[in-house]
Amino acid sequence: MTRVSWLSCSVLLVAFALAAACAREAARVPDPASRRSAPAGDVVGFRDDYGSHAWLGLPFAEPPVGERRWRAPRPAARWPGVREALSTGEACPQYASVYAGAARGETGVIGSEDCLALDVWAPPFEPDAVPAAGARLPVMVWIHGGGHSIGRAGFYSGGNLARTRDVVVVAVQYRLGPLGWLRHEALRQGADQIDASGNFGTLDLIRALAWVRDNIAAFGGDPGNVTIFGESAGGTNVLTLLLAPQAAGLFHRAILQSAGFGTSSPAQAENFRDDPVAGSEHSSNEVLAQLLVNEGAAKDRAEAHARLAGMPLEGVASWLRAKSPAELLAGYTEQGQGMLFFPSVFQDGKVLPPDAPQAALERGAAQRVPVMFGTNRDENKLFMAFEPTLARWRFGLFPEPLAPDLYQARAEAQSRAWKARAVDEPARTLSGASGAAVFGYRWDWDEEPGLPGLYDGGFVIGAAHGLEIPFVFGHWDLGPETGTLFTRSNREGREALAAAMMSYWTEFAYRGSPGRGREGELPEWKPWDPTPDAPKYAVLDTPEGGGIRMASETWTLERVVADVLADPRLARARDRCGVLHALARWEDLSRADYATVGNGACRDFAFDAYPWTDVAATDE
Numbered sequence: 001m002t003r004v005s006w007l008s009c010s011v012l013l014v015a016f017a018l019a020a021a022c023a024r025e026a027a028r029v030p031d032p033a034s035r036r037s038a039p040a041g042d043v044v045g046f047r048d049d050y051g052s053h054a055w056l057g058l059p060f061a062e063p064p065v066g067e068r069r070w071r072a073p074r075p076a077a078r079w080p081g082v083r084e085a086l087s088t089g090e091a092c093p094q095y096a097s098v099y100a101g102a103a104r105g106e107t108g109v110i111g112s113e114d115c116l117a118l119d120v121w122a123p124p125f126e127p128d129a130v131p132a133a134g135a136r137l138p139v140m141v142w143i144h145g146g147g148h149s150i151g152r153a154g155f156y157s158g159g160n161l162a163r164t165r166d167v168v169v170v171a172v173q174y175r176l177g178p179l180g181w182l183r184h185e186a187l188r189q190g191a192d193q194i195d196a197s198g199n200f201g202t203l204d205l206i207r208a209l210a211w212v213r214d215n216i217a218a219f220g221g222d223p224g225n226v227t228i229f230g231e232s233a234g235g236t237n238v239l240t241l242l243l244a245p246q247a248a249g250l251f252h253r254a255i256l257q258s259a260g261f262g263t264s265s266p267a268q269a270e271n272f273r274d275d276p277v278a279g280s281e282h283s284s285n286e287v288l289a290q291l292l293v294n295e296g297a298a299k300d301r302a303e304a305h306a307r308l309a310g311m312p313l314e315g316v317a318s319w320l321r322a323k324s325p326a327e328l329l330a331g332y333t334e335q336g337q338g339m340l341f342f343p344s345v346f347q348d349g350k351v352l353p354p355d356a357p358q359a360a361l362e363r364g365a366a367q368r369v370p371v372m373f374g375t376n377r378d379e380n381k382l383f384m385a386f387e388p389t390l391a392r393w394r395f396g397l398f399p400e401p402l403a404p405d406l407y408q409a410r411a412e413a414q415s416r417a418w419k420a421r422a423v424d425e426p427a428r429t430l431s432g433a434s435g436a437a438v439f440g441y442r443w444d445w446d447e448e449p450g451l452p453g454l455y456d457g458g459f460v461i462g463a464a465h466g467l468e469i470p471f472v473f474g475h476w477d478l479g480p481e482t483g484t485l486f487t488r489s490n491r492e493g494r495e496a497l498a499a500a501m502m503s504y505w506t507e508f509a510y511r512g513s514p515g516r517g518r519e520g521e522l523p524e525w526k527p528w529d530p531t532p533d534a535p536k537y538a539v540l541d542t543p544e545g546g547g548i549r550m551a552s553e554t555w556t557l558e559r560v561v562a563d564v565l566a567d568p569r570l571a572r573a574r575d576r577c578g579v580l581h582a583l584a585r586w587e588d589l590s591r592a593d594y595a596t597v598g599n600g601a602c603r604d605f606a607f608d609a610y611p612w613t614d615v616a617a618t619d620e
Helices: 003-027 159-165 200-219 233-243 266-270 284-294 301-309 313-321 325-329 357-362 404-431 469-473 488-511 557-566 573-585
Strands: 036-038 041-044 053-059 082-084 117-122 137-143 168-172 221-231 253-257 371-376 391-394 398-401 438-443 537-540 549-551
Touching: 036 200, 041 053, 117 159, 117 200, 137 200, 137 233, 137 488, 159 168, 159 469, 159 488, 168 200, 200 221, 200 233, 221 233, 221 488, 233 253, 233 357, 253 488, 266 284, 284 301, 284 325, 357 404, 371 404, 398 404, 404 438, 404 557, 404 573, 469 488, 488 537, 557 573
Parallel strands: 041 082, 137 168, 137 221, 221 253, 253 371, 371 438, 438 537
Antiparallel strands: 036 041, 053 117, 117 168, 391 398, 537 549
16 A cells, blocks of 8 residues: 555544544433533533543633733633533644544644633532532543644543542643743733733633632532643643642642653743844744744845834734734744644743743742652654654555664663653652652553564554553543554553553542552552662553563663763764754753763754754764
């Protein structure tokens, strides 16, 4: 089968899957037993495929449109009558992807600015049997990932986790891309300090948590026991909520799955790239200049720069608010699979600290709640398999590494650096703080199917970024790729591991410690122990992969670099430099001493430049 015909088949398969999903949605009927009366309004949901009650698409804020665009979200008014909550909310504006409900191959901008909604799942209770007072259930609030620019709450189902583990699950949506994170002087005119922060996506999440506090008791949830958890950019958002003073008291435990720890300074967010203090390639001023070029008001960046300098700030704000989401997104000239490359999560000093997250943790700025940090053993393989310099696709079906040793060496370096920044360093910091219980994990499942002589899924993809999410929810749906990952051959092991992870995650929600899981029958997951060589984190795997166990190996960025330099698989300087270059591109070396990286083995190593220059090696 040719690559073209395979892609055509993929489009058809996705279309069939979406059609089936639409048919299921159309078949949903309100369940009278799910009727609830909350401060937000009366609502009725339905029984989902797992037997839980589900209420979807509940608005938690007024639509952030018109003058409310680029302002903190305002509480939604109580809805009238009885709301039938049968469909998830429309995605926030973004480029089309399957993660936002689009068909494979669909292009353009989808979604609506009227997107601030959340979904709720709970065990099925009759109206007169909803848990109350001390019997209320822990609440787990899920924050989706997607680089702060793609994704939606409706891609996930919390029904299995809710019904089998006696918790209330909430999945929230928040503004994405420049509608969620944008700082510019014009937008601060007439704004209060919170509105001026630029962190509108963060503020949306805080508003959603306030809605949970005020309404979740009607669904049987305990507003005094809320766990926030998220993956990738969702994990970053969990981090920001740990650091945002406005979120204090709105949650009581936090789980960061493969979180990013990068934030942007105000200068990076706003300045032109050639200002004395350089801004990002896609800072707000660079994007505004591109918008002027796009609409024909300037012939090039230089003319646009001059034109912006002469525009009154009030006029700039009105001009921006008149732009459609599609026009705004067109100001960002680079994207990958729908995700934008843009500054977000700003160190504004009001919503978020004025310094980097790790520095804020070190000075005690985080809320003192139990925290779980984790990463996957092969985080970057998900992205590496699509890099043409690293892998080719045989018959358009199977990624094959061009140089397996180099492929594995780079994957190990990048995943270890990710673990150093997102697990080891913050866990080490918080474990020394009084009142903070800290837990870590590394997820190792790599039992993807393969074909002898053609494809080894466990090696090429392995324990890659995002693949742990179905294990947390017990919901085996990652879109059209699901069947290539989760098969009958690996079903027994993955379902057992999923059951264990669901047990640990919900025990953490109940008690603030994963312990031995809800039934007390799993290996003990101990807190992070800062003592040298003491057990620090749990390795999560099937018995075939060594089982669930505690481990103690930790990483620093400096140790990762040293290992790259000493790795015999990277004997050629160009390979060593290439791996270090890849680390820098992911900002994993942003705090290393660039002048000494590589001990002079790499010259013209443009760590801070973007786009990054080709590496020039001193030897072959």
